[in-house]
Amino acid sequence: xxxxxxxxxxxxxxxxxxxxxxxxxxxxxxxxxxxxxxxxxxxxxxxxxxxxxxxxxxxxxxxxxxxxxxxxxxxxxxxxxxxxxxxxxxxxxxxxxxxxxxxxxxxxxxxxxxxxxxxxxxxxxxxxxxxxxxxxxxxxxxxxxxxxxxxxxxxxxxxxxxxxxxxxxxxxxxxxxxxxxxxxxxxxxxxxxxxxxxxxxxxxxxxxxxxxxxxxxxxxxxxxxxxxxxxxxxxxxxxxxxxxxxx
Amino acid sequence: xxxxxxxxxxxxxxxxxxxxxxxxxxxxxxxxxxxxxxxxxxxxxxxxxxxxxxxxxxxxxxxxxxxxxxxxxxxxxxxxxxxxxxxxxxxxxxxxxxxxxxxxxxxxxxxxxxxxxxxxxxxxxxxxxxxxxxxxxxxxxxxxxxxxxxxxxxxxxxxxxxxxxxxxxxxxxxxxxxxxxxxxxxxxxxxxxxxxxxxxxxxxxxxxxxxxxxxxxxxxxxxxxxxxxxxxxxxxxxxxxxxxxxxxxxxxxxxxxxxxxxxxxxxxxx
Numbered sequence: 001x002x003x004x005x006x007x008x009x010x011x012x013x014x015x016x017x018x019x020x021x022x023x024x025x026x027x028x029x030x031x032x033x034x035x036x037x038x039x040x041x042x043x044x045x046x047x048x049x050x051x052x053x054x055x056x057x058x059x060x061x062x063x064x065x066x067x068x069x070x071x072x073x074x075x076x077x078x079x080x081x082x083x084x085x086x087x088x089x090x091x092x093x094x095x096x097x098x099x100x101x102x103x104x105x106x107x108x109x110x111x112x113x114x115x116x117x118x119x120x121x122x123x124x125x126x127x128x129x130x131x132x133x134x135x136x137x138x139x140x141x142x143x144x145x146x147x148x149x150x151x152x153x154x155x156x157x158x159x160x161x162x163x164x165x166x167x168x169x170x171x172x173x174x175x176x177x178x179x180x181x182x183x184x185x186x187x188x189x190x191x192x193x194x195x196x197x198x199x200x201x202x203x204x205x206x207x208x209x210x211x212x213x214x215x216x217x218x219x220x221x222x223x224x225x226x227x228x229x230x231x232x233x234x235x236x237x238x239x240x241x242x243x244x245x246x247x
Numbered sequence: 248x249x250x251x252x253x254x255x256x257x258x259x260x261x262x263x264x265x266x267x268x269x270x271x272x273x274x275x276x277x278x279x280x281x282x283x284x285x286x287x288x289x290x291x292x293x294x295x296x297x298x299x300x301x302x303x304x305x306x307x308x309x310x311x312x313x314x315x316x317x318x319x320x321x322x323x324x325x326x327x328x329x330x331x332x333x334x335x336x337x338x339x340x341x342x343x344x345x346x347x348x349x350x351x352x353x354x355x356x357x358x359x360x361x362x363x364x365x366x367x368x369x370x371x372x373x374x375x376x377x378x379x380x381x382x383x384x385x386x387x388x389x390x391x392x393x394x395x396x397x398x399x400x401x402x403x404x405x406x407x408x409x410x411x412x413x414x415x416x417x418x419x420x421x422x423x424x425x426x427x428x429x430x431x432x433x434x435x436x437x438x439x440x441x442x443x444x445x446x447x448x449x450x451x452x453x454x455x456x457x458x459x460x461x462x463x464x465x466x467x468x469x470x471x472x473x474x475x476x477x478x479x480x481x482x483x484x485x486x487x488x489x490x491x492x493x494x495x496x497x498x499x500x501x502x503x504x505x506x507x508x509x510x511x512x513x514x515x516x517x
Contacts, residue, residue, distance in 0.1 A: 058420070075420075082413045082414050082416075082417040084435070086435045086438075095421070095431070096421050099423045
């Protein structure tokens with residue numbers, strides 16, 4: 001680990017709607033090291049997504065500071081794949097590059113390699129409608145990875161999928177992210193998903209979100225998410241986090 | 248070819264095919280029977296063919312108009328006016344929709360005006376148009392444009408505004424410009440709405456043109472109908488209506504065929 005890639009200190013954020021002012025985040029501080037995989041769990045509607053929007057720069061904090069290491073880029077992956085139905089799988093994967101005016105032969109080769117790696121080569125010319133939910137989410141991940149972001153923000157990327165797909169896909173996504181050496185922040189409400197994938201788990205309180213508990217998963221490094229689920233230590237992490245969420 | 252299919256599959260396909268054929272045959276039969284009934288009732292004098300005309304008299308009128316060459320003149324004039332009104336109306340309507348999407352403030356400001364303009368029976372503006380643009384083809388085309396552009400603008404704008412918010416958020420996370428968002432997401436996502444707008448404005452252009460021809464014209468199907476009514480030649484009126492039915496139907500099916508292709512291409516094609 002070569003120091004923190006992103007650092008939040010004393011971040012507060014509230015957002016305005018015509019009906020009310022919502023206090024989404026209060027005095028939140030944490031940092032993420034390069035190459036680290038951090039999971040954020042918390043009750044639903046606790047402002048986890050707001051934190052990702054803040055890091056992404058789509059929202060500004062009301063106070064506090066967010067420092068991203070100079071020159072690093074963020075990539076966002078959403079719960080819904082939002083693939084464009086009128087584009088082929090390959091054209092969808094190239095969308096992020098197109099928007100950043102970076103469709104170069106190397107960029108295309110990289111996307112093609114990722115498509116191959118995800119076992120989607122046969123579907124490169126197909127429309128998203130012909131793909132299963134898990135495959136679609138993989139295309140969304142390729143789209144996110146295509147611009148070579150330093151930090152991946154994963155906003156409940158598996159929660160719209162059925163259980164079996166969720167387990168296998170989290171395994172694949174994990175190995176892809178680790179092999180690319182990416183730093184990632186995963187937001188989820190699924191405790192076992194967090195424990196099975198992350199190096200460190202942050203537990204958020206109810207809204208306004210603040211850091212309530214954090215735990216390193218030291219034992220996990222050697223195992224894939226699926227393997228972790230069978231380890232003896234898995235359930236003790238699970239129950240620790242569970243209790244923090246209940247408190 | 249059917250060797251690989253199960254008996255059930257073959258039966259199912261056969262049933263489907265027969266059902267479709269039955270619908271088509273019944274549709275044609277309905278047309279032939281109503282024409283025959285019309286002819287029969289006027290022949291035996293149950294209804295007056297002077298007032299109701301009859302299929303044979305309509306056919307005779309068509310041949311007479313064909314012979315003196317005025318049939319294609321009338322059809323041509325009306326068709327030209329309709330196509331002009333339709334194309335100009337759609338282009339203006341689409342441009343307005345794009346502007347109102349692009350500038351949300353302007354969109355908010357103009358919203359009530361658009362609503363009133365949409366609700367207003369544009370035909371009420373006929374007399375003003377004649378004064379402004381003169382009694383000629385120009386005012387008829389303007390009428391057709393007037394009738395079709397508002398509904399186009401409203402329908403297309405509605406398509407733009409109902410694009411999946413997740414897709415817009417995706418473009419925000421990619422730091423896309425408004426132009427990129429429009430070209431890559433909003434426009435293609437709204438194509439089904441735009442084709443629907445075409446379908447509506449085809450019908451609207453016909454309404455505008457015929458009403459325009461009622462008010463001012465020297466030729467055209469609307470002129471034929473109004474003239475026939477004034478000189479009590481109901482054959483002429485019915486002939487005009489019948490030709491209008493055929494033309495409007497053809498134009499509508501043309502647009503519907505385009506719709507099927509475009510929408511199919513968007514979702515399933517390669």
